[in-house]
Amino acid sequence: MTQPTKFKFTDRRIKVLLPESKTRTYSDLSLVNLKLTLTPSGTKTFYVRFKVSAQDINHKLGNAEKITVDDAKSRAISFMNLKSAQKLEHNSGLIINDIFKIYKENELSARKTLAGRTHALEVSYRTHLKPKIGKTPIEEITRKEARNLFCEMEKLGYSVHNRCLTSIKSAFTYVIDFEDDLNIGLNPFIGIKKMREVQRNRYLTEDEAKRLLKSLDHESNQDMADIYRVALFTGARLSNVKMMKWHEIDFSSCQWLIPATNTKTSKVYQIPLHSFVINLLKQRREQASDSPFVFASERSKYGYITGGDKVWKSAIKRAGLYHENPNIRPRPHDLRRTFATWQIQSGADISVVSKALCHTSLKHTMIYAHTNVEQVRNSIEEAFRMFK
Known part of the structure; x- marks a missing residue:
């Protein structure tokens, strides 16, 4: 009979678990963040899984043959407390709007536009990105969420997608490179690729x-x-x-x-x-x-x-x-x-x-x-x- 994926971890129950044809992951009912993976070869490993500022954390605790369930629980709780403390310590208090505002005032405003018009990157951010992520704390934007955002924006066409990507990526890059006092080291939009542009040749007969x-x-x-x-x-x-x-x-x-x-x-x-x-x-x-x-x-x-x-x-x-x-x-x-x-x-x-x-x-x-x-x-x- 197949072992249920959720049960109360004990040393005895962990020891008698048998491997299957695929790797399986089990969860402890008393500490839901504590996980155990069992590979087809029989290797059993404890992990702790949780989120910090919407970012997924998956940390290896040790081999189940070398540490007990109580040790695994203790390590899991200690690691979660450490990450929570680091979150409070490094929380900048900035939202995405703040990042773009800094970029606009110190970089974008210096760029020449036709007849003094609002720069196209600012228009793109204000129209498409600000309503979606403007009020989001920067620590809560993971690379996965950033990618999902622009996957969704593909339906707006390559022009809107690419200009919005340039605007937000440039804003983070500027702040990271030139605003040292803010201590921001991650640009979650790095790695997202622009859509391929369609060469247009439409004209009227x-x-x-x-x-x-x-x-x-x-x-x-x-x-x-x-x-x-x-x-x-x-x-x-x-x-x-x-x-x-x-x-x-x-x-x-x-x-x-x-x-x-x-x-x-x-x-x-x-x-x-x-x-x-x-x-x-x-x-x-x-x-x-x-x-x-x-x-x-x-x-x-x-x-x-x-x-x-x-x-x-x-x-x-x-x-x-x-x-x-x-x-x-x-x-x-x-x-x-x-x-x-x-x-x-x-x-x-x-x-x-x-x-x-x-x-x-x-x-x-x-x-x-x-x-x-x-x-x-x-x-x-x-x-x-x-x-x-």
């Missing part, structure tokens, strides 16, 4: 672009709709379009000069404007307020319109472009990819497209150099024309 523009006409928020329209016809980054100012527009030469303070490369961008954009801007100027921004907003602390995700989702749904798979449905940045891809497919030189995108290197432009399906189809038809 001519038909899709027409459907999108038609759909934008029906949006109640025409200010945001205009931002997407300008993004498509200029290939500019959405952030640059939102920050566009009237004095940057030269209507006589049909150009837009983006100042260096608003660009990723800290260089002035010179963008020729399509007649569609010129006409759109002239109409907006007739109704403009005293704000220097083309897309002004009194509710925004920046003075210009921010956000717009709801308008985009509504527009692509109406246009029949929405898809549950995020790699299939178009995103706002795909307007920039569309702008570049159409030019390349029309025969434009890659260096010309690079200038239009305000790239500093051709290798950055090559990312947008996609061949459409019809070009591939025509190539195949031409290669096998003898079989027609």
Whole structure:
């Protein structure tokens, strides 16, 4: 008959335990933290198992043939008391929010952001991590719990997952390296790997672009709709379009000069404007307020319109472009990819497209150099024309 895994340990009962085909673990009913493992070879070993600050402790006490049950109990209690005392001694009193706040004030705040915006790492922490672990004492975050947290975050996609991981891992690394007085030596997020990024090549076909523009006409928020329209016809980054100012527009030469303070490369961008954009801007100027921004907003602390995700989702749904798979449905940045891809497919030189995108290197432009399906189809038809 199989021995129950829980019983009151005595020297006699331990001695008569017989090995089985697999290693078995038994628990003492009088001291539940005291365990005994019995291997198929017959080796019997006492262990003590418990938790300290949510961290699992599994400590070997000795061979059951060399120490008695009373000795094992005594060693178990002494070891648990020692670890509990160490916990009280080394408890920093800090929570995860404290760690990130220190990192933000002493490191992140010194990093340059576009137009003084909140750093993306802070936004990621505040949006996704703070509600989950912000108030958790740092001693209670084990490596296993950290890993489980980011396994759960994988469903949010590689972009959110990886940025959140960078934010919290960097915060702990900074505090460990530079805040010696805090005496923090463990970064529980070390070893967690980033998700593999999916190389995206989505752009709009001519038909899709027409459907999108038609759909934008029906949006109640025409200010945001205009931002997407300008993004498509200029290939500019959405952030640059939102920050566009009237004095940057030269209507006589049909150009837009983006100042260096608003660009990723800290260089002035010179963008020729399509007649569609010129006409759109002239109409907006007739109704403009005293704000220097083309897309002004009194509710925004920046003075210009921010956000717009709801308008985009509504527009692509109406246009029949929405898809549950995020790699299939178009995103706002795909307007920039569309702008570049159409030019390349029309025969434009890659260096010309690079200038239009305000790239500093051709290798950055090559990312947008996609061949459409019809070009591939025509190539195949031409290669096998003898079989027609």
